[in-house]
Amino acid sequence: MPEGHSVHRITRQFQRNFIGHRVTVSSPQGRFATGATQLSGHSVTDARAVGKQMFLEFDHGLWLRIHLGLYGAWDFSGEVLMDATMASANGRMGQTNQHGTKVAAGAEAATFDADGENSIFSIGAPRRTRVRMSEQEKEIEPVDIFPPEPVGQVRVRLLTDTVCADLRGPTACEVLDPAQVDAVIARLGPDPELENTPAAEERFVSVVRKKPTPIGRLLMDQSVVSGIGNVYRAEILFRAGLNPHTPAKSLSDETVRALWQDWAHLLHIGVATGQMMTMDKLEGAGYRRAMRSRAHRHWVYKREGLPCRVCGSHIVLEDMAARKLYWCPRCQA
Template identity: 35%
Template sequence: MPEGHTIHRHARRHRAAIAGQPVRTGSPQGRFSAGAKRLDGRVLEGIDAHGKHLFYRWEGGWILHIHLGLFGKFRLYRSDPPPPSENARLTMAGDDATIYLSGPTMCELIDPGRELAIRSRLGPDPLLNGSTAAKIKAFGSNLARRRIPIGAALLNQQVISGIGNVYRAEVLFRAGIDPHLPANRLSAETVDRLWREAAAQLRLGEKAGRIITVDLSDVDAKRRSDLRRLERVYVYKRHGEPCRRCATPISTTDMANRRMWWCATCQPPGAGS
Protein backbone atom coordinates (compact mmCIF):
# COMPACT_ATOMS: atom_id res chain seq x y z
CA MET A 1 0.00 0.00 0.00
CA PRO A 2 1.41 3.44 -0.85
CA GLU A 3 2.69 5.31 2.19
CA GLY A 4 2.00 8.93 3.01
CA HIS A 5 4.87 10.39 1.00
CA THR A 6 3.39 8.91 -2.19
CA ILE A 7 -0.09 10.26 -1.46
CA HIS A 8 1.16 13.78 -0.76
CA ARG A 9 3.28 13.61 -3.91
CA HIS A 10 0.18 12.67 -5.93
CA ALA A 11 -1.66 15.65 -4.43
CA ARG A 12 1.17 18.03 -5.33
CA ARG A 13 1.61 16.72 -8.86
CA HIS A 14 -2.12 16.64 -9.57
CA ARG A 15 -2.53 20.23 -8.33
CA ALA A 16 0.17 21.34 -10.73
CA ALA A 17 -1.33 19.36 -13.61
CA ILE A 18 -5.09 19.98 -13.53
CA ALA A 19 -6.16 22.20 -10.61
CA GLY A 20 -7.66 25.64 -11.29
CA GLN A 21 -9.36 24.67 -14.56
CA PRO A 22 -12.43 22.84 -15.85
CA VAL A 23 -11.79 19.10 -15.88
CA ARG A 24 -13.48 16.49 -18.04
CA THR A 25 -14.25 13.36 -16.03
CA GLY A 26 -15.35 9.87 -16.94
CA SER A 27 -15.51 6.31 -15.64
CA PRO A 28 -14.73 3.71 -18.33
CA GLN A 29 -15.17 0.93 -15.78
CA GLY A 30 -18.60 2.28 -14.89
CA ARG A 31 -18.34 1.99 -11.12
CA PHE A 32 -18.03 5.76 -10.71
CA SER A 33 -20.23 6.83 -13.62
CA ALA A 34 -22.71 8.82 -11.55
CA GLY A 35 -19.98 10.69 -9.71
CA ALA A 36 -18.01 11.37 -12.88
CA LYS A 37 -21.14 12.77 -14.52
CA ARG A 38 -21.66 15.21 -11.63
CA LEU A 39 -18.06 16.43 -11.81
CA ASP A 40 -17.67 16.58 -15.59
CA GLY A 41 -16.73 20.07 -16.74
CA ARG A 42 -16.49 21.58 -13.27
CA VAL A 43 -13.41 23.50 -12.09
CA LEU A 44 -11.12 21.49 -9.85
CA GLU A 45 -10.38 24.07 -7.14
CA GLY A 46 -7.84 22.23 -5.02
CA ILE A 47 -6.36 18.93 -3.84
CA ASP A 48 -4.97 17.97 -0.46
CA ALA A 49 -3.97 14.85 1.42
CA HIS A 50 -4.16 13.54 4.97
CA GLY A 51 -2.14 10.40 5.56
CA LYS A 52 -3.21 7.92 2.90
CA HIS A 53 -6.38 9.83 1.93
CA LEU A 54 -6.80 12.29 -0.96
CA PHE A 55 -9.45 15.02 -1.16
CA TYR A 56 -10.23 16.76 -4.48
CA ARG A 57 -12.32 19.94 -4.14
CA TRP A 58 -14.55 20.90 -7.03
CA GLU A 59 -16.61 23.90 -8.05
CA GLY A 60 -20.02 23.73 -6.41
CA GLY A 61 -18.74 22.21 -3.16
CA TRP A 62 -18.25 18.64 -4.38
CA ILE A 63 -15.49 16.67 -2.61
CA LEU A 64 -13.95 13.59 -4.20
CA HIS A 65 -12.40 11.22 -1.65
CA ILE A 66 -9.85 8.67 -2.87
CA HIS A 67 -7.98 5.98 -0.96
CA LEU A 68 -5.70 3.86 -3.13
CA GLY A 69 -5.55 0.85 -0.82
CA LEU A 70 -3.34 -2.05 -1.89
CA PHE A 71 -3.98 -1.97 -5.61
CA GLY A 72 -4.92 1.59 -6.55
CA LYS A 73 -2.74 3.39 -9.09
CA PHE A 74 -2.65 6.75 -10.82
CA ARG A 75 -1.21 7.34 -14.27
CA LEU A 76 -0.43 10.92 -15.25
CA TYR A 77 0.07 11.91 -18.89
CA ARG A 78 1.25 15.36 -19.88
CA SER A 79 0.31 15.02 -23.56
CA ASP A 80 -1.19 12.54 -26.00
CA PRO A 81 -2.58 10.11 -23.41
CA PRO A 82 -3.36 6.59 -24.60
CA PRO A 83 -6.96 5.44 -24.38
CA PRO A 84 -7.85 4.47 -20.80
CA SER A 85 -8.21 0.80 -20.02
CA GLU A 86 -11.65 -0.61 -19.39
CA ASN A 87 -10.63 -0.97 -15.74
CA ALA A 88 -10.12 2.77 -15.22
CA ARG A 89 -12.38 3.83 -12.35
CA LEU A 90 -11.91 7.53 -13.07
CA THR A 91 -10.40 9.69 -15.79
CA MET A 92 -9.65 13.40 -15.27
CA ALA A 93 -8.56 15.49 -18.25
CA GLY A 94 -7.47 19.11 -18.01
CA ASP A 95 -6.02 21.47 -20.59
CA ASP A 96 -2.56 19.91 -20.71
CA ALA A 97 -2.66 16.76 -18.62
CA THR A 98 -4.76 13.64 -18.13
CA ILE A 99 -4.95 11.37 -15.07
CA TYR A 100 -6.26 7.81 -14.97
CA LEU A 101 -7.16 6.06 -11.72
CA SER A 102 -7.58 2.30 -11.42
CA GLY A 103 -8.08 -0.13 -8.55
CA PRO A 104 -8.70 2.21 -5.60
CA THR A 105 -10.22 0.97 -2.38
CA MET A 106 -12.30 4.15 -2.24
CA CYS A 107 -13.46 6.61 -4.90
CA GLU A 108 -16.52 8.48 -3.72
CA LEU A 109 -18.20 11.87 -3.57
CA ILE A 110 -18.62 13.07 0.01
CA ASP A 111 -19.91 16.12 1.85
CA PRO A 112 -17.92 18.22 4.34
CA GLY A 113 -19.40 16.31 7.27
CA ARG A 114 -18.14 13.02 5.90
CA GLU A 115 -14.71 14.53 5.27
CA LEU A 116 -14.58 15.77 8.86
CA ALA A 117 -15.51 12.31 10.10
CA ILE A 118 -12.70 10.73 8.05
CA ARG A 119 -10.12 13.23 9.25
CA SER A 120 -11.24 12.95 12.87
CA ARG A 121 -10.30 9.26 12.85
CA LEU A 122 -6.78 9.98 11.62
CA GLY A 123 -3.72 10.78 13.67
CA PRO A 124 -1.49 13.77 13.00
CA ASP A 125 0.20 13.84 9.60
CA PRO A 126 3.90 14.84 9.57
CA LEU A 127 3.54 16.23 6.04
CA LEU A 128 0.65 18.58 6.77
CA ASN A 129 1.24 22.22 7.58
CA GLY A 130 0.64 23.27 11.16
CA SER A 131 2.29 23.52 14.52
CA THR A 132 5.00 20.90 14.97
CA ALA A 133 4.68 21.16 18.74
CA ALA A 134 0.93 20.52 18.57
CA LYS A 135 1.39 17.52 16.32
CA ILE A 136 4.09 16.03 18.54
CA LYS A 137 1.83 16.54 21.56
CA ALA A 138 -1.04 14.72 19.80
CA PHE A 139 1.30 11.93 18.71
CA GLY A 140 2.59 11.52 22.26
CA SER A 141 -0.95 11.44 23.66
CA ASN A 142 -1.93 8.75 21.15
CA LEU A 143 1.05 6.62 22.14
CA ALA A 144 0.45 7.11 25.86
CA ARG A 145 -2.95 5.43 25.55
CA ARG A 146 -1.54 2.25 23.99
CA ARG A 147 0.36 -0.69 25.45
CA ILE A 148 1.01 -2.38 22.12
CA PRO A 149 4.60 -2.41 20.77
CA ILE A 150 5.67 0.84 19.15
CA GLY A 151 6.33 -1.14 15.97
CA ALA A 152 2.63 -2.01 15.87
CA ALA A 153 1.42 1.42 16.96
CA LEU A 154 3.11 3.15 14.04
CA LEU A 155 0.93 1.23 11.56
CA ASN A 156 -2.24 2.45 13.29
CA GLN A 157 -3.40 5.43 11.25
CA GLN A 158 -5.21 6.78 14.32
CA VAL A 159 -1.80 7.20 16.00
CA ILE A 160 0.11 8.82 13.15
CA SER A 161 -1.03 9.21 9.55
CA GLY A 162 0.95 8.06 6.56
CA ILE A 163 3.40 5.55 8.03
CA GLY A 164 3.45 2.13 6.38
CA ASN A 165 5.53 -1.01 6.71
CA VAL A 166 8.73 0.34 5.16
CA TYR A 167 8.87 3.59 7.06
CA ARG A 168 7.95 2.07 10.43
CA ALA A 169 10.99 -0.24 10.30
CA GLU A 170 13.29 2.43 8.94
CA VAL A 171 12.39 5.31 11.27
CA LEU A 172 12.59 3.05 14.32
CA PHE A 173 16.07 2.00 13.24
CA ARG A 174 17.19 5.55 12.56
CA ALA A 175 15.82 6.69 15.92
CA GLY A 176 17.42 3.73 17.74
CA ILE A 177 14.16 2.46 19.25
CA ASP A 178 13.34 -1.13 20.21
CA PRO A 179 10.29 -2.00 18.06
CA HIS A 180 8.96 -4.23 20.87
CA LEU A 181 8.90 -1.41 23.43
CA PRO A 182 5.31 -0.70 24.55
CA ALA A 183 4.13 2.53 22.98
CA ASN A 184 3.22 4.05 26.34
CA ARG A 185 6.76 3.55 27.65
CA LEU A 186 8.49 5.84 25.16
CA SER A 187 10.15 8.77 26.88
CA ALA A 188 9.12 12.30 25.92
CA GLU A 189 12.51 12.80 24.28
CA THR A 190 12.06 9.60 22.28
CA VAL A 191 8.57 10.63 21.13
CA ASP A 192 9.98 13.94 19.92
CA ARG A 193 12.91 12.24 18.16
CA LEU A 194 10.70 9.63 16.52
CA TRP A 195 8.23 12.23 15.22
CA ARG A 196 10.96 14.40 13.77
CA GLU A 197 12.64 11.39 12.15
CA ALA A 198 9.36 10.27 10.59
CA ALA A 199 8.65 13.78 9.31
CA ALA A 200 12.13 14.16 7.83
CA GLN A 201 12.02 10.80 6.05
CA LEU A 202 8.51 11.37 4.68
CA ARG A 203 9.55 14.78 3.33
CA LEU A 204 12.56 13.26 1.60
CA GLY A 205 10.38 10.51 0.15
CA GLU A 206 7.76 12.98 -1.11
CA LYS A 207 10.43 15.01 -2.87
CA ALA A 208 12.27 12.04 -4.38
CA GLY A 209 9.27 9.87 -5.21
CA ARG A 210 10.95 6.88 -3.57
CA ILE A 211 11.98 5.68 -0.13
CA ILE A 212 15.68 6.23 0.58
CA THR A 213 16.47 6.22 4.30
CA VAL A 214 20.21 5.47 4.39
CA ASP A 215 22.90 8.05 4.98
CA LEU A 216 25.24 7.98 2.01
CA SER A 217 28.27 7.44 4.24
CA ASP A 218 26.78 4.15 5.48
CA VAL A 219 26.65 2.69 1.97
CA ASP A 220 29.80 4.30 0.58
CA ALA A 221 27.91 6.38 -2.00
CA LYS A 222 28.31 10.00 -3.11
CA ARG A 223 24.82 10.66 -4.47
CA ARG A 224 21.38 9.32 -3.65
CA SER A 225 20.87 8.70 -7.37
CA ASP A 226 23.79 6.24 -7.27
CA LEU A 227 22.01 3.91 -4.86
CA ARG A 228 20.78 0.58 -6.12
CA ARG A 229 17.37 -0.54 -4.90
CA LEU A 230 18.71 -2.84 -2.18
CA GLU A 231 21.04 -0.13 -0.88
CA ARG A 232 18.30 2.40 -0.10
CA VAL A 233 17.19 1.09 3.29
CA TYR A 234 18.75 -0.02 6.57
CA VAL A 235 16.63 -2.96 7.71
CA TYR A 236 13.49 -3.43 5.59
CA LYS A 237 13.53 -6.92 3.99
CA ARG A 238 17.18 -7.41 5.00
CA HIS A 239 16.69 -10.40 7.34
CA GLY A 240 20.01 -12.06 8.12
CA GLU A 241 22.08 -9.47 6.29
CA PRO A 242 24.65 -7.42 8.24
CA CYS A 243 23.53 -4.13 9.73
CA ARG A 244 24.98 -1.27 7.73
CA ARG A 245 26.26 0.34 10.94
CA CYS A 246 27.34 -2.49 13.24
CA ALA A 247 27.30 -5.68 11.09
CA THR A 248 24.84 -7.50 13.41
CA PRO A 249 22.53 -9.74 11.34
CA ILE A 250 19.15 -8.06 10.86
CA SER A 251 16.30 -9.69 12.78
CA THR A 252 12.67 -10.10 11.73
CA THR A 253 9.35 -11.06 13.30
CA ASP A 254 5.62 -10.67 12.72
CA MET A 255 4.13 -7.53 14.24
CA ALA A 256 0.61 -6.16 13.61
CA ASN A 257 0.13 -8.83 10.92
CA ARG A 258 3.11 -7.55 8.91
CA ARG A 259 6.80 -8.42 8.84
CA MET A 260 9.02 -6.20 10.97
CA TRP A 261 12.80 -5.86 10.72
CA TRP A 262 15.31 -4.39 13.20
CA CYS A 263 18.91 -4.53 14.43
CA ALA A 264 19.22 -6.08 17.88
CA THR A 265 22.42 -4.14 18.55
CA CYS A 266 21.41 -0.69 17.32
CA GLN A 267 17.90 -1.15 18.77
CA PRO A 268 18.50 -3.16 21.96
CA PRO A 269 15.69 -4.25 24.29
CA GLY A 270 14.15 -1.26 26.05
CA ALA A 271 15.84 1.34 23.83
CA GLY A 272 13.68 4.45 23.77
CA SER A 273 12.19 4.15 27.25
Protein backbone atom coordinates (compact mmCIF):
# COMPACT_ATOMS: atom_id res chain seq x y z
CA MET A 1 0.00 0.00 0.00
CA PRO A 2 1.35 3.45 -0.86
CA GLU A 3 2.47 5.25 2.29
CA GLY A 4 2.26 8.97 2.95
CA HIS A 5 5.31 10.03 0.97
CA SER A 6 3.97 8.43 -2.24
CA VAL A 7 0.63 10.21 -2.02
CA HIS A 8 2.32 13.56 -1.43
CA ARG A 9 4.50 12.99 -4.52
CA ILE A 10 1.49 12.06 -6.64
CA THR A 11 -0.30 15.18 -5.43
CA ARG A 12 2.65 17.32 -6.46
CA GLN A 13 2.32 15.87 -9.95
CA PHE A 14 -1.23 17.14 -10.07
CA GLN A 15 -0.18 20.52 -8.70
CA ARG A 16 2.41 20.89 -11.45
CA ASN A 17 0.46 19.48 -14.38
CA PHE A 18 -3.25 20.02 -13.69
CA ILE A 19 -3.95 23.06 -11.51
CA GLY A 20 -5.30 25.88 -13.65
CA HIS A 21 -6.15 23.55 -16.52
CA ARG A 22 -9.58 22.57 -17.76
CA VAL A 23 -9.94 18.79 -17.80
CA THR A 24 -12.05 16.23 -19.56
CA VAL A 25 -13.00 13.56 -17.04
CA SER A 26 -14.13 10.10 -18.16
CA SER A 27 -14.45 6.59 -16.80
CA PRO A 28 -13.23 4.11 -19.42
CA GLN A 29 -14.13 1.26 -17.06
CA GLY A 30 -17.60 2.75 -16.54
CA ARG A 31 -17.70 2.48 -12.73
CA PHE A 32 -17.23 6.23 -12.23
CA ALA A 33 -19.38 7.49 -15.08
CA THR A 34 -21.71 9.60 -12.91
CA GLY A 35 -18.83 11.22 -11.04
CA ALA A 36 -16.99 11.89 -14.28
CA THR A 37 -20.01 13.75 -15.64
CA GLN A 38 -20.07 15.96 -12.53
CA LEU A 39 -16.43 16.99 -12.98
CA SER A 40 -15.76 17.01 -16.72
CA GLY A 41 -15.24 20.40 -18.35
CA HIS A 42 -14.13 22.10 -15.15
CA SER A 43 -10.69 23.34 -14.12
CA VAL A 44 -8.61 21.89 -11.30
CA THR A 45 -8.02 24.56 -8.65
CA ASP A 46 -6.31 22.65 -5.83
CA ALA A 47 -4.59 19.35 -5.10
CA ARG A 48 -3.75 18.24 -1.60
CA ALA A 49 -2.69 15.09 0.24
CA VAL A 50 -3.48 14.16 3.83
CA GLY A 51 -1.75 10.95 4.82
CA LYS A 52 -2.74 8.25 2.35
CA GLN A 53 -5.61 10.21 0.81
CA MET A 54 -5.59 12.87 -1.88
CA PHE A 55 -8.15 15.48 -2.87
CA LEU A 56 -8.56 17.40 -6.14
CA GLU A 57 -10.70 20.55 -6.12
CA PHE A 58 -12.55 21.80 -9.21
CA ASP A 59 -13.67 25.32 -10.03
CA HIS A 60 -17.35 24.63 -9.30
CA GLY A 61 -16.60 23.66 -5.70
CA LEU A 62 -16.69 19.88 -5.97
CA TRP A 63 -13.77 17.64 -5.00
CA LEU A 64 -12.48 14.29 -6.19
CA ARG A 65 -11.33 12.13 -3.25
CA ILE A 66 -8.95 9.23 -3.93
CA HIS A 67 -7.62 6.54 -1.61
CA LEU A 68 -5.31 4.21 -3.53
CA GLY A 69 -5.54 1.39 -0.99
CA LEU A 70 -3.57 -1.80 -1.68
CA TYR A 71 -3.79 -1.86 -5.46
CA GLY A 72 -4.41 1.68 -6.69
CA ALA A 73 -2.03 3.49 -9.02
CA TRP A 74 -1.91 6.58 -11.22
CA ASP A 75 -0.39 6.57 -14.71
CA PHE A 76 0.68 10.01 -15.97
CA SER A 77 1.28 10.24 -19.70
CA GLY A 78 1.94 12.93 -22.28
CA GLU A 79 4.16 15.96 -21.79
CA VAL A 80 4.68 15.25 -18.10
CA LEU A 81 6.42 18.00 -16.19
CA MET A 82 7.93 16.63 -12.98
CA ASP A 83 7.80 18.73 -9.82
CA ALA A 84 11.16 20.47 -9.47
CA THR A 85 11.07 19.97 -5.69
CA MET A 86 10.98 16.19 -6.09
CA ALA A 87 14.69 15.58 -5.69
CA SER A 88 16.04 12.41 -7.21
CA ALA A 89 18.71 10.07 -5.96
CA ASN A 90 21.38 11.63 -8.15
CA GLY A 91 21.44 14.72 -5.97
CA ARG A 92 20.65 17.20 -8.76
CA MET A 93 18.41 19.14 -6.44
CA GLY A 94 20.89 19.02 -3.56
CA GLN A 95 18.66 16.96 -1.24
CA THR A 96 19.54 16.21 2.36
CA ASN A 97 20.46 12.64 3.22
CA GLN A 98 19.74 10.72 6.42
CA HIS A 99 22.86 12.00 8.13
CA GLY A 100 21.68 15.56 7.69
CA THR A 101 24.43 16.12 5.12
CA LYS A 102 23.40 17.86 1.96
CA VAL A 103 24.37 15.92 -1.15
CA ALA A 104 26.23 18.20 -3.52
CA ALA A 105 24.26 19.09 -6.62
CA GLY A 106 25.36 16.95 -9.55
CA ALA A 107 27.77 14.96 -7.41
CA GLU A 108 26.00 11.61 -7.75
CA ALA A 109 25.38 9.43 -10.78
CA ALA A 110 21.76 8.58 -11.50
CA THR A 111 20.65 5.45 -9.65
CA PHE A 112 17.79 3.11 -10.45
CA ASP A 113 16.29 0.78 -7.89
CA ALA A 114 16.36 -2.89 -8.91
CA ASP A 115 13.16 -3.46 -6.90
CA GLY A 116 11.30 -1.01 -9.10
CA GLU A 117 11.11 1.77 -6.50
CA ASN A 118 12.64 4.24 -8.89
CA SER A 119 12.82 7.94 -8.31
CA ILE A 120 11.90 9.90 -11.41
CA PHE A 121 14.71 11.80 -13.09
CA SER A 122 12.85 13.82 -15.71
CA ILE A 123 13.03 17.04 -13.70
CA GLY A 124 12.56 20.15 -15.80
CA ALA A 125 11.26 20.34 -19.35
CA PRO A 126 8.28 18.13 -20.20
CA ARG A 127 8.67 15.20 -22.55
CA ARG A 128 6.36 12.55 -23.94
CA THR A 129 6.40 9.66 -21.51
CA ARG A 130 4.26 7.43 -19.30
CA VAL A 131 5.03 7.38 -15.56
CA ARG A 132 3.35 5.07 -13.05
CA MET A 133 3.06 6.37 -9.50
CA SER A 134 1.87 4.30 -6.57
CA GLU A 135 3.87 2.66 -3.78
CA GLN A 136 6.60 2.48 -6.42
CA GLU A 137 7.45 4.89 -9.22
CA LYS A 138 8.71 3.94 -12.61
CA GLU A 139 8.83 5.24 -16.12
CA ILE A 140 6.99 2.70 -18.24
CA GLU A 141 7.41 3.68 -21.86
CA PRO A 142 7.53 6.63 -24.24
CA VAL A 143 4.20 7.86 -25.61
CA ASP A 144 3.88 7.95 -29.39
CA ILE A 145 0.16 8.74 -29.58
CA PHE A 146 -1.60 11.18 -27.27
CA PRO A 147 -3.81 10.51 -25.51
CA PRO A 148 -2.83 6.85 -25.26
CA GLU A 149 -5.41 4.10 -25.21
CA PRO A 150 -6.48 3.19 -21.65
CA VAL A 151 -4.52 0.24 -20.25
CA GLY A 152 -6.38 -2.12 -17.94
CA GLN A 153 -9.41 -1.20 -15.85
CA VAL A 154 -9.14 2.60 -15.76
CA ARG A 155 -11.60 3.94 -13.20
CA VAL A 156 -10.96 7.63 -13.94
CA ARG A 157 -9.16 9.47 -16.73
CA LEU A 158 -8.28 13.16 -16.33
CA LEU A 159 -7.20 14.73 -19.60
CA THR A 160 -5.81 18.16 -20.47
CA ASP A 161 -4.41 19.27 -23.82
CA THR A 162 -0.98 17.87 -22.93
CA VAL A 163 -1.22 15.47 -19.96
CA CYS A 164 -3.35 12.45 -19.13
CA ALA A 165 -3.76 10.83 -15.70
CA ASP A 166 -5.33 7.37 -15.46
CA LEU A 167 -6.42 5.84 -12.15
CA ARG A 168 -6.77 2.11 -11.64
CA GLY A 169 -7.68 -0.03 -8.64
CA PRO A 170 -8.42 2.55 -5.91
CA THR A 171 -10.10 1.67 -2.64
CA ALA A 172 -12.05 4.94 -2.73
CA CYS A 173 -12.93 7.25 -5.62
CA GLU A 174 -15.77 9.67 -5.07
CA VAL A 175 -17.04 13.20 -5.66
CA LEU A 176 -17.51 15.25 -2.47
CA ASP A 177 -18.67 18.73 -1.60
CA PRO A 178 -16.52 20.96 0.65
CA ALA A 179 -18.34 19.97 3.85
CA GLN A 180 -17.82 16.30 3.10
CA VAL A 181 -14.12 16.88 2.43
CA ASP A 182 -13.78 18.67 5.75
CA ALA A 183 -15.50 15.76 7.49
CA VAL A 184 -13.12 13.21 5.96
CA ILE A 185 -10.04 15.24 6.88
CA ALA A 186 -11.34 15.80 10.42
CA ARG A 187 -11.27 12.04 10.95
CA LEU A 188 -7.60 11.82 10.00
CA GLY A 189 -4.66 12.28 12.33
CA PRO A 190 -2.09 15.04 11.78
CA ASP A 191 0.24 14.86 8.78
CA PRO A 192 3.66 16.43 9.49
CA GLU A 193 4.29 17.14 5.82
CA LEU A 194 1.29 19.47 5.92
CA GLU A 195 1.55 20.75 9.47
CA ASN A 196 4.77 20.08 11.36
CA THR A 197 3.83 22.46 14.17
CA PRO A 198 3.77 22.32 17.98
CA ALA A 199 -0.03 22.08 17.80
CA ALA A 200 0.06 19.06 15.47
CA GLU A 201 2.72 17.41 17.61
CA GLU A 202 0.67 18.02 20.74
CA ARG A 203 -2.41 16.53 19.12
CA PHE A 204 -0.46 13.35 18.31
CA VAL A 205 1.10 13.13 21.78
CA SER A 206 -2.18 13.67 23.63
CA VAL A 207 -3.95 10.91 21.69
CA VAL A 208 -1.13 8.38 21.98
CA ARG A 209 -0.66 8.96 25.72
CA LYS A 210 -4.31 8.04 26.38
CA LYS A 211 -4.38 4.75 24.50
CA PRO A 212 -3.69 1.29 25.98
CA THR A 213 -3.23 0.00 22.41
CA PRO A 214 0.22 -1.44 21.54
CA ILE A 215 2.27 1.29 19.90
CA GLY A 216 2.96 -0.96 16.90
CA ARG A 217 -0.76 -1.10 16.20
CA LEU A 218 -1.47 2.54 17.01
CA LEU A 219 1.04 3.97 14.54
CA MET A 220 -0.95 2.32 11.73
CA ASP A 221 -4.19 4.00 12.87
CA GLN A 222 -4.80 6.84 10.40
CA SER A 223 -7.03 8.63 12.90
CA VAL A 224 -4.02 8.95 15.21
CA VAL A 225 -1.35 9.94 12.69
CA SER A 226 -1.60 10.18 8.92
CA GLY A 227 0.54 8.40 6.39
CA ILE A 228 2.42 5.69 8.31
CA GLY A 229 2.25 2.25 6.75
CA ASN A 230 4.00 -1.07 7.25
CA VAL A 231 7.49 0.04 6.23
CA TYR A 232 7.61 3.26 8.21
CA ARG A 233 5.95 1.61 11.22
CA ALA A 234 8.69 -1.01 11.51
CA GLU A 235 11.52 1.43 10.86
CA ILE A 236 10.33 4.17 13.21
CA LEU A 237 9.92 1.72 16.08
CA PHE A 238 13.38 0.28 15.51
CA ARG A 239 14.95 3.73 15.35
CA ALA A 240 13.25 4.52 18.67
CA GLY A 241 14.28 1.21 20.26
CA LEU A 242 10.64 0.48 21.12
CA ASN A 243 9.02 -2.92 21.51
CA PRO A 244 5.96 -2.86 19.20
CA HIS A 245 3.83 -4.44 21.94
CA THR A 246 4.42 -1.62 24.43
CA PRO A 247 1.12 -0.03 25.53
CA ALA A 248 1.09 3.46 24.06
CA LYS A 249 -0.06 5.12 27.29
CA SER A 250 2.99 3.76 29.13
CA LEU A 251 5.34 5.81 26.94
CA SER A 252 6.69 9.11 28.20
CA ASP A 253 5.80 12.42 26.58
CA GLU A 254 9.42 12.74 25.48
CA THR A 255 9.35 9.35 23.73
CA VAL A 256 6.09 10.09 21.92
CA ARG A 257 7.34 13.50 20.81
CA ALA A 258 10.46 11.84 19.45
CA LEU A 259 8.27 9.45 17.42
CA TRP A 260 6.43 12.40 15.85
CA GLN A 261 9.66 14.22 15.06
CA ASP A 262 11.25 11.14 13.50
CA TRP A 263 8.14 10.53 11.38
CA ALA A 264 8.28 14.14 10.17
CA HIS A 265 11.98 13.67 9.34
CA LEU A 266 11.55 10.39 7.44
CA LEU A 267 8.40 11.54 5.62
CA HIS A 268 10.14 14.66 4.36
CA ILE A 269 13.02 12.56 3.00
CA GLY A 270 10.55 10.17 1.35
CA VAL A 271 8.72 13.01 -0.37
CA ALA A 272 11.99 14.54 -1.54
CA THR A 273 13.65 11.36 -2.85
CA GLY A 274 10.79 9.01 -3.64
CA GLN A 275 12.37 6.34 -1.45
CA MET A 276 11.52 5.17 2.05
CA MET A 277 15.12 5.73 3.14
CA THR A 278 15.43 5.00 6.86
CA MET A 279 19.10 4.17 7.31
CA ASP A 280 21.29 6.80 8.98
CA LYS A 281 24.74 8.20 8.22
CA LEU A 282 24.97 6.94 4.65
CA GLU A 283 27.42 8.75 2.42
CA GLY A 284 28.85 8.29 -1.07
CA ALA A 285 28.78 4.68 -2.31
CA GLY A 286 26.72 3.52 0.66
CA TYR A 287 24.03 6.09 -0.07
CA ARG A 288 23.97 5.19 -3.77
CA ARG A 289 23.74 1.48 -2.94
CA ALA A 290 20.81 2.13 -0.60
CA MET A 291 19.00 4.16 -3.26
CA ARG A 292 19.45 1.30 -5.72
CA SER A 293 18.13 -1.46 -3.45
CA ARG A 294 15.77 -1.57 -0.50
CA ALA A 295 17.94 -4.33 1.01
CA HIS A 296 20.45 -1.61 1.91
CA ARG A 297 18.15 1.18 3.07
CA HIS A 298 16.11 -0.35 5.90
CA TRP A 299 17.02 -1.46 9.41
CA VAL A 300 14.46 -4.26 9.84
CA TYR A 301 11.78 -4.18 7.13
CA LYS A 302 11.76 -7.43 5.10
CA ARG A 303 14.88 -8.63 6.95
CA GLU A 304 13.24 -11.47 8.88
CA GLY A 305 15.75 -14.14 9.90
CA LEU A 306 18.70 -11.92 9.04
CA PRO A 307 21.06 -10.55 11.70
CA CYS A 308 20.21 -7.16 13.14
CA ARG A 309 22.50 -4.49 11.72
CA VAL A 310 23.20 -3.30 15.28
CA CYS A 311 23.24 -6.29 17.66
CA GLY A 312 23.35 -9.36 15.41
CA SER A 313 20.13 -10.94 16.74
CA HIS A 314 17.78 -12.40 14.16
CA ILE A 315 15.04 -10.03 12.99
CA VAL A 316 11.59 -11.34 13.92
CA LEU A 317 8.53 -11.42 11.67
CA GLU A 318 5.05 -11.64 13.17
CA ASP A 319 1.51 -10.48 12.41
CA MET A 320 0.05 -7.41 14.09
CA ALA A 321 -3.29 -5.97 13.03
CA ALA A 322 -3.29 -8.33 10.03
CA ARG A 323 -0.06 -6.79 8.73
CA LYS A 324 3.50 -8.08 8.81
CA LEU A 325 5.61 -6.63 11.60
CA TYR A 326 9.42 -6.71 11.55
CA TRP A 327 11.45 -5.98 14.68
CA CYS A 328 14.58 -6.84 16.64
CA PRO A 329 13.79 -8.61 19.95
CA ARG A 330 17.04 -7.36 21.50
CA CYS A 331 17.37 -3.75 20.31
CA GLN A 332 13.63 -3.26 20.84
CA ALA A 333 13.32 -5.25 24.07
